[in-house]
Amino acid sequence: MSEHVLVERSGPLQVIRLNRPEKKNAITRAMYLDMKAALEEGDADESVRCHVMLGSPGAFSAGNDLADFLAVATGGEGGQEVYDFLLTLASCRKPLVSGADGIAVGIGTTIHLHCDLTLATPRTVFSTPFVDLGLVPEAASSLLAPMVIGHQRAFALLALGEGLPAQEAKAMGLIHGVVEPAELEGEVFGLADRLAAKPPEALRIARDLIRGPREHVLARIREEAVHFMERLKSEEARSAFMAFMSRK
Numbered sequence: 118m119s120e121h122v123l124v125e126r127s128g129p130l131q132v133i134r135l136n137r138p139e140k141k142n143a144i145t146r147a148m149y150l151d152m153k154a155a156l157e158e159g160d161a162d163e164s165v166r167c168h169v170m171l172g173s174p175g176a177f178s179a180g181n182d183l184a185d186f187l188a189v190a191t192g193g194e195g196g197q198e199v200y201d202f203l204l205t206l207a208s209c210r211k212p213l214v215s216g217a218d219g220i221a222v223g224i225g226t227t228i229h230l231h232c233d234l235t236l237a238t239p240r241t242v243f244s245t246p247f248v249d250l251g252l253v254p255e256a257a258s259s260l261l262a263p264m265v266i267g268h269q270r271a272f273a274l275l276a277l278g279e280g281l282p283a284q285e286a287k288a289m290g291l292i293h294g295v296v297e298p299a300e301l302e303g304e305v306f307g308l309a310d311r312l313a314a315k316p317p318e319a320l321r322i323a324r325d326l327i328r329g330p331r332e333h334v335l336a337r338i339r340e341e342a343v344h345f346m347e348r349l350k351s352e353e354a355r356s357a358f359m360a361f362m363s364r365k
């Protein structure tokens with residue numbers, strides 16, 4: 118386990134905390150592996166009733182590490198860890214509650230589409246500049262976002278790259294609530310504890326019914342991944358990553 122993902126237990130909750138604040142919690146290949154392993158271990162552990170996902174004060178996540186993307190764009194290895202993590206996330210068997218404060222870019226936004234309850238703060242802005250990076254949507258966001266907020270709002274988010282402030286995201290039904298930064302973790306743990314206290318089998322069946330079949334979500338992740346991997350190696354993407362890495 119890298120020091121950039123902290124996995125803790127809090128009673129029946131398993132807490133996965135992104136812990137790379139100096140890089141705004143940009144997610145590296147090692148961090149995807151850690152998050153995947155934690156979700157699998159929590160799912161397999163009968164005493165875990167709910168997963169909690171958190172970032173740092175001011176930054177849930179700046180999305181995929183762009184140095185890692187640049188490495189792939191210039192002929193190196195990578196990409197499989199993201200894909201494997203997303204398939205695990207989308208098939209997770211236990212409820213997921215997340216809290217986002219501040220920066221939530223790329224996968225730092227799309228992770229929450231797989232969470233059952235998400236809280237954010239007034240300073241949180243969700244954004245997915247995929248197209249500006251020469252990329253395409255991932256995490257089945259091209260399917261899930263239009264389902265939740267409608268085509269045009271999803272298009273503005275995923276294709277135009279417009280930031281979506283937390284209050285608007287709540288009004289659209291994309292997240293459950295907005296609380297002050299100082300209250301975020303307490304409120305997230307409060308929701309997760311309420312879920313953990315429910316009869317687990319009834320909650321599991323209810324969650325499966327509410328989320329619906331997973332096949333089409335997994336199929337969309339696969340479909341997006343084909344395009345995403347091609348785009349990662351494109352000149353459009355390479356120049357966008359280089360522009361970020363060489364900015365002053």
Ligand SMILES: C/C=C/C(=O)SCCNC(=O)CCNC(=O)[C@H](O)C(C)(C)COP(=O)(O)OP(=O)(O)OC[C@H]1O[C@@H](n2cnc3c(N)ncnc32)[C@H](O)[C@@H]1OP(=O)(O)O
Pocket residue numbers: 139140141143144179180181182183184199220222223224225246247250255361
């Ligand atoms: C499958 C997944 C796909 C995706 O997730 S696609 C999305 C990829 N992410 C992005 O395009 C976001 C890139 N980052 C930014 O645009 C900005 O950052 C922010 C708006 C998120 C924050 O800006 P500010 O508050 O001014 O912070 P700062 O000075 O830019 O960042 C602090 C340190 O964090 C590093 N960093 C930020 N984001 C990333 C990243 N995504 N990959 C690698 N490093 C990142 C910076 O370089 C810098 O580092 P140093 O202090 O050493 O200069």
